[in-house]
Amino acid sequence: MEKDRYRNKEILLGDLREGVMPAFTHVFNCYFNELNSYISVICGNQVMAQEIVQQTFVKFWDKRKNLIIKDNIKRYLFKMAYNLYKDLQKQSVKELALIQELQYAAIAGIIEKDPEDTERRMQLLNQEIDKLPKKCKTVFLLAKKEGLAYKEIAERLNISIKTVEVHMSKAMLRLKSTLH
Numbered sequence: 388m389e390k391d392r393y394r395n396k397e398i399l400l401g402d403l404r405e406g407v408m409p410a411f412t413h414v415f416n417c418y419f420n421e422l423n424s425y426i427s428v429i430c431g432n433q434v435m436a437q438e439i440v441q442q443t444f445v446k447f448w449d450k451r452k453n454l455i456i457k458d459n460i461k462r463y464l465f466k467m468a469y470n471l472y473k474d475l476q477k478q479s480v481k482e483l484a485l486i487q488e489l490q491y492a493a494i495a496g497i498i499e500k501d502p503e504d505t506e507r508r509m510q511l512l513n514q515e516i517d518k519l520p521k522k523c524k525t526v527f528l529l530a531k532k533e534g535l536a537y538k539e540i541a542e543r544l545n546i547s548i549k550t551v552e553v554h555m556s557k558a559m560l561r562l563k564s565t566l567h
Contacts, residue, residue, distance in 0.1 A: 399414070415444055422443065422465060423437060431538075432538070432548060434541065434546065439468055515561065523558050527555065537551045
């Protein structure tokens with residue numbers, strides 16, 4: 388019944404604005420798979436794509452009361468998902484720059500000291516690495532000891548690149564505070 392009812396765009400938008408859950412479910416069921424495939428192709432990571440698509444639908448629901456859709460819902464959702472992907476990319480670049488800066492500062496802090504102090508600090512560093520939460524430690528060691536890229540770590544652990552970045556940020560901040 389809803390399927391027939393929601394063939395009319397105005398009725399669908401009206402129900403969405405009113406918070407009628409079957410209207411949202413209809414939109415979700417109609418566009419989730421196609422939107423997920425589209426974002427998957429763009430970002431090259433299925434886990435990340437699913438997160439972006441989920442965020443898209445959450446944002447769509449949050450904005451439902453003020454929806455102004457000129458063309459069609461599909462185009463609106465695809466544009467929203469694409470914009471979320473771009474925002475995530477920009478944020479990732481900023482976080483990566485911060486992580487690299489922290490890495491450099493941590494390394495520079497170790498090298499500038501005398502050899503005995505360097506050895507003591509390296510032992511302290513290894514102890515702190517062992518104290519990291521399990522997932523955080525795993526991500527850190529894959530990046531630093533095995534030299535894997537964030538994308539490779541994400542694929543190996545079946546987590547998003549964003550999650551890898553968060554774990555690396557936490558690890559670097561904790562380790563940096565230990566060294567200084």
